[in-house]
Amino acid sequence: MYGNLAAVGSIFDSSSVVNGSPVQLGGSAYLFQRSGSTWKQNAEVSASDLESFDKFGFSVAVSGSTVLVGAPLKDPFDDGAAYVFASAANTAPVANSQSVRIDEDTAASITLSARDAEGDALTYSVLSPPAKGTLSGAAPDLIYTPNPNENGADSFTFKANDGALDSAVATVSITITPVNDRPSANSRTVMTAEDTALSIALTGNDGDAEVAQVLTFAILGGPGHGTLTDFNPNTGAVIYRPDPNYNGPDSFTFNVTDDGTAGGPALTSGSATMSLVVTPVNDPPAANPQSIATIKDKAIAIQLTGADGDPETAQALTFAIVNGPSHGALSGFEPAAGQVLYTPTPGYEGSDSFAFTVTDDATAGGPALTSAPATVTLTVNPANSVPVLELPIVTPPVINENDTAMVSGSLADADPLDSHVITIAWGDGTPNTVLNLAPGVFIYSAAHQYLDDRPTATASDLNTVTVTADDGHGGRASATGTVTVNNLAPVIASVAGPTVPLALGSAASLSVNFSDVGTLDTHTVRLSWDDGTEDTVLSSGGFTRVASHAYEAAGVYAVGITVADDDTGVAATTFEFIVIYDPNDGFVTGGGWINSPAGAYAASPSLTGKGSFGFVAKYQKGTTVPVGETEFQLHGAQFNFHSTVYEWLVISGPLAQCKGSGTLNGAGDYGFLLTATDGQILGGLGVDRFRIKIWDKVTGTVVYDNVMRALDDVGVSDPQQISGGSIVIHKGN
Structure with missing residues (x-):
């Protein structure tokens, strides 16, 4: 056995048949390799020159990559043999050192690695752990977690094993880059007595225990019941002064900013609250x-x-x-x-x-x-003397509403050191005027504006002005004067209404603008529409009142307008005219002559004589402006009027009226208003009548009117009976 290698011999582990009989052949040697606690066959060796019953594998030895196998013969007289086998050498794996860079307080995954020439499966073992962090996970896949706030260099060592051999020791070098942690401002509660200033040291934590950073303080929101002074942003020192006589809770907020030396950039904390309790103190009465x-x-x-x-x-x-x-x-x-x-x-x-x-x-x-x-x-x-008041003088004694009256007078008092309070009641319900006269002052005067004559519904009112003098010692005297306040009627400034004829069925709107110096007056506006219908009454609103009316018949209407205040004042005017036309009412034609009366021709008022006329005026289907022609010639004068354009045509029963422009003797710009009566229509009284009014549109001067100074309203214009010819109103569909 050598290291993780072991050799085992096995004699006679194989046989064959020779000449019909079994023959034992030589044995074998087996090579095993250990991986952990497991042995695995790695190789088998045998000799090809063995004779039957040679005991190959009787003895074995292994050293490194060399295996020695002994093979004695079957009897003691034979020569034995020894066999040497050289196997491929197993080399130790090589573990790879590496360098890792991570941020402070940030875990990182690290994978260990190594190389093996034979490609054997490798296992890894950590030999020395890191000093500034911990390892977790199963090698080779490890997680390195640095200790809180640690930074700088760290490392650990490991080796690899291929099942037989260990690698040399390898090192994983770790560089922990410092990171600036956000600082924190410290909230806390302090107390002071009412009306007593308090020195406060704001505090905070830079968040980086490994580096002592310099903090800068900032006030975010001041106290609600006091002031902060002498604030030092470098030290956090500040003086709190509660408001005079205040006691109870108060607070202000602040934050801190570090200097970034723990790893930039500089960071600012969240807001912290300095809670203040101001305890009550009794102040002497x-x-x-x-x-x-x-x-x-x-x-x-x-x-x-x-x-x-x-x-x-x-x-x-x-x-x-x-x-x-x-x-x-x-x-x-x-x-x-x-x-x-x-x-x-x-x-x-x-x-x-x-x-x-x-x-x-x-x-x-x-x-x-x-x-x-x-x-x-x-x-x-000494005992008090009652003051004596002379009758007050009111000037002017008669004024208009909204004007000012002056009251003046004098008093006498046997006590020369008395001061006096003069109270003036103006008689119109307004607040009294109070004057304070110093000792030795015996003359008084005051002005008052009468905004209205009171009470209402009177054209003028007599106001009693009462003056009272009081010396403050129980002496009082009173005297009276009078002032008459006249009402002023409102003034109608303008009336805005239709400037063009309106088709029958359209609503006519009028806007009445007026004013009144009596600022307290109320007003009623009444509009009479000139068609026999009920008046419109506007009893509320400001100085502009608006009303609308729908006429039921074509005509030329003069609207009567009155504005009345609550003190009998009335203003009146007439809006001329609202023209209502009906294109379907028919048309009018006429031709003949009149006896022009004296005064009709402005250039020669004494001229009388024949005046010839001819006209036709009608609405064509679908139009809103009539067409036609009007001509009038005054004999005995160079006066020949010829129309150029019509503005409107109104037909109402036997009456017809049209308005337009034309020329006089072929020149100029003249307006005309023609009013005619067909005597053959009910209400025409059997007499045809004609009136024409002609004026210079530039100057507004009337140059001819055969019914001079008559009203222009078609219903009251009183046209002249013709001397010859006829006037016919042709009814429409």
Whole structure:
């Protein structure tokens, strides 16, 4: 046996038949190799020159890769033989050293490896473990886990075995790269007394035990009931000062940042909270001095006062008289309420005083404390004289609403050292005006703006102005004056409505804008639509009111508008015109002449004579603007009007009206309004009538109107009876 090799001899382990008889042949030698605790046959050797019954394998020996086998002959007289066998040499495996680099606090997988020339199966054994970490798993697949916060060099050794031979020792070298661990800021709780500053040292941990890093501190959120001063970010030192008189919980937050020397970059901790407890401290109370005046032989009730010194806690105060008055007496003293009655010595006039203290109840933090004495200074004056007020003067005596009136006057008082409070009641329900006159001042004046005449539903109101003078010693006098406040009616600023004719069935919308200097007035807007329907009344809203109306018949409508305030003021206007047309109402034609009256021709008001006319106006199917032609010629003057365009046409029963533009004597830009009556239609009264109004559109000047100064509304325009010809309204479908 040699190492993991063993040789075994076996004689006569084979036979043959010679001449019909069995013949024993030589034996064999077997070579076994051990792997762990298991032996496995590795080779078998025999000799080819053996004779029958030679005992090959009688003896065996093994050394390294050489096997020696002895073979004596079958009897003692034969020569024996020895055989030497040289087998292929088994070489030891070679284990591979390696280097591994990992981060601090990070495990790594390591696979051991080795080489074997014969390709034998290899096993691995760790010889010396690592010093800065641990190994787990089954070789060759190991896991290396560094110890917490360890860094630097580490290693372990191992060998490989091929079942027969061990390798030389190999080393796994490990480099642990340092990693910067995040620092932590330390939360904690500290205490201080009310109104007492506290020095605080903020602390933290750099998170890397293997390296002492320098920490920098930062305040994140300040306290809610105090201030931080003298903060040093390098040391974490800071001074906390609670708010005056505050007690209770408070806190602020901070973090720390390391310097990255444990392995960059520098890292910042999460937020930590410094909790603060401010314990209550009782502050001494204070008694309040005061000055009191009375008159000779008149007692006066006095309310003593004090402050408990702790606004955060309402403490009950107890009063105590420590020195009484010299020229009077105190009675009815209530220590809990601080009430006392001072009665001067009969007939005494002059100064007096007494002293008192207050003691708190210690609920702001014991013990109970007593204030320093405070003095109540008393002045006993001679008997009071009542002031005398002259009648106040109000100027101007009559104003409009929203205007200002001035009241002035004077008073007299036999007590020249008295001060006076003047109270003026303005008579309109507004707050009084109060004036404080110093001693020796006997003249007063004040101004007041009357926003409205009150009460409502009156055009003007007489307000009584009452002035009262009070000397503070029981002397009071009053006098009155008057001021008349007139209402001003609202003013209609504008009315916005349709600027083009509306087809029958469309809603006409009007927007009324108005103002009123009476800022407290309320207003009602009324719109009369000129078609016999019920008025629209707008009783609420601001200074712009909007209303809509749908007309049921074609026509030219003048809408009457009134704005009334609550004090009888009314403003009125008329919106001219809302034109409602019906393309299906038919068309109108006319031709003839009138006797032009005096005043119709503006250039020559005295001119009279024949005026010839001819016109046709109609809506074509599917259109909203009428077509046609109007011509009017005044004889005796160079006056020939010819239309160029129509704007609208309205037919209502026997009445027709159209509006458009044209030229006069072939030039200019003139507007015209033609109103006609067909006397043969019900309501036409059997007489055809004609009116034409022509004006310069640039200047607005009327150049001709045969019914001068009549209204333009088709229903009241009063056209002139024609002298010849006819006017026909052709009904539509």
